[in-house]
Amino acid sequence: MTDDVLAVHGGTPLHGQIRVRGAKNLVSKAMVAALLGESPSRLFDVPRIRDVEVVRGLLGLHGVKVTDGADDGELVMDPTNVESASSDEINVHAGSSRIPILFCGPLLHRLGHAFIPDLGGCHIGPRPIDFHIQALRQFGAVVDKTPEGMHLTAPHGLHGTKLELPYPSVGATEQVLLTAVRAEGVTELRNAAIEPEIMDLICVLQKMGAIITVHTDRVIEILGVPRLHGYNHKPIPDRIEAASWAAAALATRGEIEVLGAQQADMMTFLNVFRSIGGEFEITDARVGRTGVTGVEGGIRFWHPGGELNAVALETDVHPGFMTDWQQPLVVALTQARGLSIMHETVYEQRLGYTEALNTMGATIQVYRDCLGGTPCRFGRRNFKHSAVIAGPSKLHAADLVIPDLRAGFSHLIAALAAEGTSRVYGVDLINRGYEDFEGKLAALGALVERI
Template sequence: MNSIATSVSAPHYLIRGGAALNGEVKLSGAKNAVTKMVIASLLTSEECTLRNVPLLGDLYLTMKLCESVGSWLRLDDHTLTLRTENIDKTSITTEVGGLNRIAVLALGPLLHRCGEVSIPAPGGDRIGPRPINFHIEGLRQMGATIVERDGRYYCTTNGRLRGATIKLPFPSVMATENFLITASLAKGVTIIENAATEPEIVDLIKLLQKMGAIIELRVDRRIVIEGVEKLHGASHTLLSDRNEAVSLAIATYLTHGDVYLRGAQQDTLLTFLNTLSKMNLRFDIDDEGIRFIGDTTPPPAIALETDVHPGFMTDWQQPFTVLLTQANGMSVVHETIYEDRFGYTSALIGMGAHVGLYSKCLGEVPCRFREKEHLHSCVVSGPTPLKGTRLDIPDIRAGCSYILAALCAEGESHVYGIEHIERGYEHLDAKLRSLGAHIERVEEAVTASLN
């Protein structure tokens, strides 16, 4: 068979480093909340309205998934209205459910409404194994029969799902969200032990409560849900995206700028702000947002450990490591959430950073990876000038760290794989441009062969 040459578009960012960021930008709604709320709307046949939704790839994927099972949706600026009067289809295709892990959250709602559902094995960022066994075992405890076959999960239930006591081996955010959504309509009481308690989870609980759910946050990471017979429609305004806030704040410090982030919420950023204070980095908080003020003095080195909320968030680790390349002295970062989240540092080394990776636990937080061979500790020596280069993004947070590094690097950087950024951030390049960054989206034609 003859091959056919075709031209495909491969956009990338061209970034010229060195420009200080100055001005004001409004934060988007939380990426890690919006998709879960869209799925939660499947629990009712009535209309739900979500305000302050971020316009990004993960939202569109989740909307497509809901549309494929029968939802009606209308997106007007940053307000999403959706209604699922009937479930028309219970088999979620790979095209709408295989690109991230959101389809696993649809299991509970579709089992409640139809008694059966099948989903593809999930995809997502390449940051190490992210199995869904926590989800599957918990749903089985609630009465679901789940069979894995040919890359799909086939789920059925004989009657209504029932409450259960589910003890998570680790405070998994998405597993906690899954059981919150599913237990809201389950018969009886569900107790989630060792639950995650991130701000996005609390925001999901607020929406579910507005829909008629009965959910209590107890001490010692326990969440108790009393199942109800029926949920109704509701309206909710999402909290702002704390990951976007951290990324833009660090970009400000890296470029010695002065930026006000409207909508930044102190209560969701407490640990991050405390870490900035330890490094003598300036910020001012008011009722409407937070101003981040950089200068040319290198901040001191620091020892940092990621942890479950309210600890230092694992998604903040990559951008903060870039900041540490410009700190004065030897910094240590201990990653306790994911075992393989330092792969991006090889690109920083290529830009001139001094970074070493270690399998030992260089910290005090109890760590699942102790005595294992995972490179989950990092030592950064600085300050080191960074040089522009070509960068290929492997996942959302690493990709953002590449952009931050390029913003403070000398010369030009070409950043590829920007679909990861556009899946997780709303118009990040445009926001950076509005603050004075030299970043442009370049459309590049690439010739590919089709056999």
Template sequence: MDSIIVKGGKELKGQIHIAGAKNAALTLMPATLLSEEPLTLTNAPRLSDIKTMTALLQSLGTEVTSMQDGKVIALSSHNLTTTKADYEIVRKMRASNLVLGPLLAREGNAIVSLPGGCAIGARPMDIHTSALELMGAEIELKDGYLHAVAPGGLKGNVVPLRFASVGATENILMAATLAKGTTVIENAAREPEIVDLAKCLKAMGAQIEGEGTSRIEIQGVDRLGAATHAVVTDRIELGTYMLAPVIAGGEVECLGGKMELVKSFVEKLDACGVDVTETANGLLVKNRNGRHTATDVITQPFPGFPTDLQAQMMAMLCTADGTSVLEETIFENRFMHAPELIRMGADIEVHGGSATVRGVDRLKGAPVMATDLRASVSLILAGLAAEGETRVNRVYHLDRGYEHVEQKLGAVGAMIERVQGE
């Protein structure tokens, strides 16, 4: 099993290109199931999760072609061979549940295994299934699979979500494009990835209004057509690399970065004494006056502070001047990186959904273990600020969401390498 070794103490300077969004691409790919005509995605990230979604779609009969070193993905679902999403593929990734809505909408039936993914707490499917049932689906859980049918086809309805679930919003949004009549999603999630999905669906011929707000209205159409769509910039990768020069010192320009994608995150960086400047090509980041200061963070649905940047922010706050409190309101079990940071000399106390971080002058390198995707990159960031060598084990988590981390950080001066497992 591969590991990544980081030697701290080197300031960073240069440019990092930010890839297309993992969470957007994993939502856009299942949209191919809605149409018999081709869908082409550009600016696609090159990640293991993309390979997993590719395998899942291919198992359903979708033709998938990767071009330009994986940055372009051509999909065609003109000849689906099954509507069963098998456990052996679905268990690897949470986003696999996003085939449920499209399959129901187009084929009138679907059998989808309950999904897997990072072990960061319960992310229940009942919000998806209850919404689809409001649209006329009949869904039963048997032997770990959701068996769903829509005998008369899906029908538009008012669908109120009990919380602003990103996945449920995406599933219902896709399903509603082919439903009969009008569907209104109330308390819809507002993330940029949902806006990006709506933009792609509109290019395919869908009729959607209100994306980016808490109320989305979809008028169903008979069929969707072909489209080419560029995947939106990955705001989580963007935020991650914006923290690198804050932790290590120096300055880095994140190419492709846009302030509107990370506004609440930038507000917290500003409170910590970090300058973020828009350039012609992205965002330039550097500490304002040497050591950054502490701040409090509460994770919230977009446009609030992203839960997917909480672990990385904690790594940065470990060496901040003062005491910070981080509250995790989205997922339980998302402080599993804290014990590993403590191994590196961090002063952290976790109490349920809250963590208190008292800044220390410097972290110390240590062997640590990644527990999930965002935790893995937080440990790499911490290694940039640590004396000596940090060895991050179990980095297969990392490869699900970050492409070529060691090359990107190495190009701006970090001392980082990947070593092959024995």
């Protein structure tokens, strides 16, 4: 047996308090941004997750000295001596992450060349890097494809350009931001992603000396500057992890207070949570007699009893319902009375995890049709990207194999809600985005153990 297996004794409501740290989807990008500076950067409230370790390793390969700061969760990154790394070393570190593509702009500015290996990440759709490469070429990069990856150079430097995304991709927007801030001249990006994590990355870059203007209608303008310095930054909290624990509270008929969670970035999720029949309360920081804050605020989520309501949902880019919220929430929807619809419009292959839920007693049918208000870019194509969930369903234990990060946490929620003992294989994949999830489960009274 491998120790990558968790025995989950289900049927016990989760109760208690946990805390979320900085958002995974910001922290890793802010770490890459440190490459652009000419002095050290400090990032606070960094979660101990696998993706952070991957980026830390890649920074180290490129000569960035990364050390733990004085505070818990503090990272200090000194990019004074940036250097080249071998393709073999990058490949070793990059197998579990797609982050190396974002190193290109900063490395082209600092060294004049960069390398992209074959990219890993979760298997939820191809997520092509074509636009990344196209954008880098528009900035002036020269791309040479080789069997081991792509080598990029910038013989005449990088220059501002006008770009328009065919879809408001988060990764492509990050690529343009990290490249444009030190490119000569003005860059205009249209149809940009405007997720909270993107706005927080812009805050990081502005602290470093960048000049970035966010206009209406998804237009971002960047005036390149010749040099940037380090930053001090506390990232926004992880709204994906917060929503995952909220779904766990609903699915297990429990109550979980998520310290650190912020209402503003979760409004769309909170509306849906309430529509289903869940309850939540925004909890302010507790201030002691001395005026010193004792416990930070957050959001308390709970199942109020009675039946949950079926809903019809479509995932979308911000400010729509986030694609990373749908998998844990679908588990809770298996307990709602009636037919719920989930139309996935961001990733075309993100509903495969529902097969495992059906083996546990759920009734979920997936379709190629767009079961939503408007057709999406996957319509009339051979992707099963809509799901109909019939409930309530009594879930029972099963052996589960985790396919990707978010689906993995959903399988874990299903095992917690099911009767009996499930064996969940590949749980270490959850460590990519959920800090100390086993410790948090223990704090919430879950009955789990490594086997």
